[in-house]
Amino acid sequence: MKVPLANLLCITVLASSGTSFPMERRGTAAGKEKRVQYAPWDDVNVLAHGLLQLGQGLKEHVDKTKGQMRDITIKMKVFNVTVSELGKLTQRLQEDSETLKAKAQNLEENESLVLNVSTGLQEKTEELLRDRQKDHERMNKLEEKIDGMLQGEGLEAGKANNSDARIIQWMLEAQNKRIDDLVERIKQQQEKLDKQNIRIRTLQNQIHMRNERSSLKRKEDDTQLKMSSEQRDSPVAMASDCHELFLRGETSSGLYTIQPSDSRPFEVFCEMTPDGGWTVIQRRQDGSVDFDKLWQAYQTGFGSLNGEFWLGLEKIHSVSKGGNYILKVQFSDWRDESQNITYLFHLNGEERNYSLHILERPAGNLESFLSTEASGVPFSTRDKDNDLKNDLNCAKQLSGGWWFSNCGHANLNGRYFVTPAPKQRHQRKQGVFWKTWRGRYHPLKTTTMMIAPAEIENKS
Incomplete structure (x- = not known):
């Protein structure tokens, strides 16, 4: 049960006035012994609980205000258009x-x-x-x-x-x-x-x-x-992501041009859903594109937006740096069984090797494709070893570029194996896999990674 903000302030003031300072009591005239009386433990708990509730209420109010300001900004852009x-x-x-x-x-x-x-x-x-x-x-x-x-x-x-x-x-x-x-x-x-x-x-x-x-x-x-x-004479700004295009009235999935803040315009594939627009950053579906690329290719992007592609680390960073974003990962296997999961995330820029931070982990086992490093997990390729394994280059051993905390949790940019997969284990571990779903030797058939502002999850 949430405590109203006014009640929390009253509790805090009363608790502070009644228990903030120790009280002195005079003893006998001979010894003048001083005894210090402390506030009861229950009062301290009430005060701490009230402060926590106050902080939580302020945080929720700030997050809600940020979302409302973003919606107002987008509507103003639409009005200008x-x-x-x-x-x-x-x-x-x-x-x-x-x-x-x-x-x-x-x-x-x-x-x-x-x-x-x-x-x-x-x-x-x-x-x-x-x-x-x-x-x-x-x-x-x-x-x-x-x-x-x-x-x-x-x-x-x-x-x-x-x-x-x-x-x-x-x-x-x-x-x-x-x-x-x-x-x-x-x-x-x-x-x-x-x-x-x-x-x-x-x-x-x-x-x-x-x-x-x-x-x-x-x-x-x-x-x-x-x-x-x-x-009337204000310049017409391009949409910063696919969700802003959705708010402007676009409802069909396909290719669009966006321009995030402090970035040049570039083309993306937008996945439009009833709840909003998602900017697709990765897709695997038929093995037509080789994902065993070097650092420069993963930084700028490669492939075809209408087929298999990697959008590019710099473009992903330019889209997601504008606020709170969520990452949705969808994949299926050769038995046409599918799974998806979402994360609240933050992606650093080139100076931090595009380190990925998972801010909130959903319940279950599927979320554990990264370690819990506080500094985030940097992106790694076979020509730029940034993984957390000191004695091994995970990208060279597993193939493709990825956020390798170690070499065994997940790799959606590995080699694409058309069923049946190779019998040799050292070859099968180079494939596209998600360890916490069917194991690291279970090849995946399709994968899709997409991002959107965090408020889209609240509307769904």
């Missing part, structure tokens, strides 16, 4: 609006030109129709004269003038036909102009509606941007 994207969207909307305005202006000019041409054609059409009416009247008068000439004169006079009348009638018919053809072409042109006018009006309506929507969208964006005007 959103503000930057809104700014870019506003700029694109302004450019589109200017383009639409230019198109609308061109359309208005074209519409004015078409309307002028249409008006001119209508006037010409009316003029041609009036000329046609006049020609019809003239032709009717000529026909009446011809009929009169044919009826009023004799046959000889009629025969003499018949040829001229027919020529005139033919000319009039030809003229009428030309006028009819011209009127028909004018009608067709007028229909085309009418269709063009309808299209222009439709485009104008569409442009008007788009301008209204753009204006409304721009007002909404301006309102949002005004709320964060001080943060």
